[in-house]
Amino acid sequence: MALTDLTNPRSVVDFGNDAVVCPQFISGIDGGRSLDVTGYTDAVIKAGHVIIKDTKKGDYKPMPVASGNYGTLPENHEYVGVLYKSIPTNAPMASIMTNGKVNSVAAPYKMDTILEAFSNAVPFIAFVSAEDEV
Numbered sequence: 657m658a659l660t661d662l663t664n665p666r667s668v669v670d671f672g673n674d675a676v677v678c679p680q681f682i683s684g685i686d687g688g689r690s691l692d693v694t695g696y697t698d699a700v701i702k703a704g705h706v707i708i709k710d711t712k713k714g715d716y717k718p719m720p721v722a723s724g725n726y727g728t729l730p731e732n733h734e735y736v737g738v739l740y741k742s743i744p745t746n747a748p749m750a751s752i753m754t755n756g757k758v759n760s761v762a763a764p765y766k767m768d769t770i771l772e773a774f775s776n777a778v779p780f781i782a783f784v785s786a787e788d789e790v
Contacts, residue, residue, distance in 0.1 A: 657715060658689075658691055658692035658693075658715050658748070673702075674703040674741050674742055677702070677703040677758065677759055677762045677763055677764070678703050678704060678740050679759055680756045680757040681740055681753050682780070683753075683754060683755040683756070683780075684737060684740060684752050684754050684755070684756075685736070685752040685754060688749060688750050688751045688752060689707075689750050689752060690716070690748055690749055691707070691715075691717055691718060691743075691749075691750050692715040692716065692748075693717070693748045694717075696717075696718050696745055698745060699745055700742055700743070700745065701742065701744075701748065701750075702739070703738075703739055703740060703742045703764075704738050704739065704758050704759075704762070704764050705718050705719065705738060705739045705764050705765070706719035706726060706767075706770070706774060707736050707738060707739055707752050708729065708730070708733045708734060708735055708736060709734050710730075710732060711732050711733060711734055712732045716736065716750065716752070717733075719735075721765060725765055725768075725769065726766075726767070726769060726770050729770070729773065734777060735770075735773065735774045735777035735778050736777075736778065737753050737754040737778055737781065738781060739751070739752065740752065753781065754778060755781065756780075756781060757781070757782050757783075757784050758781060758783050759784060759785060760783040760785050761785045763783070767783055771783065
């Protein structure tokens with residue numbers, strides 16, 4: 657199980673685009689979750705990043721990224737939502753949205769390769785763009 661140091665080490669995270677990436681939060685996983693960030697190399701996990709769960713261990717993780725795009729869903733994992741606010745990798749305490757809207761243009765990675773499977777698993781998250789809202 658992923659553990660988080662609750663002393664909150666100092667770090668700088670730019671939250672400037674978070675409200676643009678996730679313009680509507682309706683609900684999420686109560687209490688949030690500590691993420692297992694093993695193998696995740698970026699210093700910050702950005703709002704809108706897909707969150708998955710290991711169905712055997714119960715750990716929550718950021719979706720793997722390969723060559724600037726989402727990779728393949730690992731075996732024994734399922735989609736559970738998206739990260740609502742950007743967080744530093746060294747303090748991976750995540751607010752996970754399961755119902756709301758994500759701006760597909762501002763999201764950290766394109767959803768093209770996983771959108772259908774993600775939408776089937778998490779049907780209450782809508783990926784929209786400014787053009788959709790007009």
